[in-house]
Amino acid sequence: MRDVTDDAPWLDAEEQEAWLALVGVLLRLGPALDSQVQRDSGMTHFDYQVLAMLSDEPGRRLPMSELAGRVNASLSRLSHVVKKLEARGWVQRSPSPTSRRVTECTLSEEGYAVLVEAAPGHVGTVRQLVLDGLSRDQVRQLTAIAATIRGNLETSGLRTLDG
Amino acid sequence: MRDVTDDAPWLDAEEQEAWLALVGVLLRLGPALDSQVQRDSGMTHFDYQVLAMLSDEPGRRLPMSELAGRVNASLSRLSHVVKKLEARGWVQRSPSPTSRRVTECTLSEEGYAVLVEAAPGHVGTVRQLVLDGLSRDQVRQLTAIAATIRGNLETSGLRTLDG
């Protein structure tokens, strides 16, 4: 697919290289993270994210929508996952006092304990897989680049994360 | 989870920011890409990658293992997907002449045609979601950063992509 005559603006060599490299990371990092958290703590990397986000919140609770935004997930995905986490007793759902259509999700003591147990291993993995070998400058570059892409995603109008 | 007393090396503010930003991209870019290719061409982004990799090969064929490596997938994942693509007539499996345990995967004419049709839209999306707004320097920085992470992944010993 390099030599196809086309009116669309094709990728030049450097762009292609960057894109392939990013896709590689995209496709490999997710599974690698999942694998570690799964093995050591019996949960998905996404499960971990949910617990971690809640733990950072005063009151350790958030409305589903708000939480979905913070963990970069569709409401549907979050709903399924929270149902599972609730079944394990790590999280609890309750109607919001302020609006009857809002459901709040609260991190339970058990959930917090599980998170505290999982955290060191996870952070270690993040360090080993992502941060190691990157200079301070590169860490900052990564932040800037990721922020730009995030911006692109939000501007795109491309339906992302549910309806 | 910021203030947990712990012996593990915690992430400082800049590292945390970079990591969260990367996770955000990880979790949002995949679905966004899938969404576009799915809508416009009825296939997964991963399906697209498989077809694209084959198309770049002389003879448009590769052994399953080789192909799995290039598209950053487990053999198992690839096997399932290739079965599906074969059912659609986009790809064909055949025993390798050189070794009886090797299966080669060949891009069919139909598959090539589908790919050619899908390519401009996909490239446009990649541009819009990833490359737009990044300077030349940033594109190169991204390549370097992604390469380092790839290296980390391979060094990690963390079981990734099947057994």
Added chain:
DNA sequence: CGAGAACGATTGAAGGTTCAAGCATTTGGT
């Protein structure tokens, strides 16, 4: 006030991915 639109959330089905097990073939050591 009273539609109708928008919002927050949930659900079931369809489809994708991982995991563990398994089979056949090839390699390596003795």
Added chain:
DNA sequence: ACCAAATGCTTGAACCTTCAATCGTTCTCG
């Protein structure tokens, strides 16, 4: 030559995600 280990690939079950439909609640505005 032989047996064990490693390789290449496939499969089915379990699990996760998406998609589309749905339900009740809140907003909007005529």
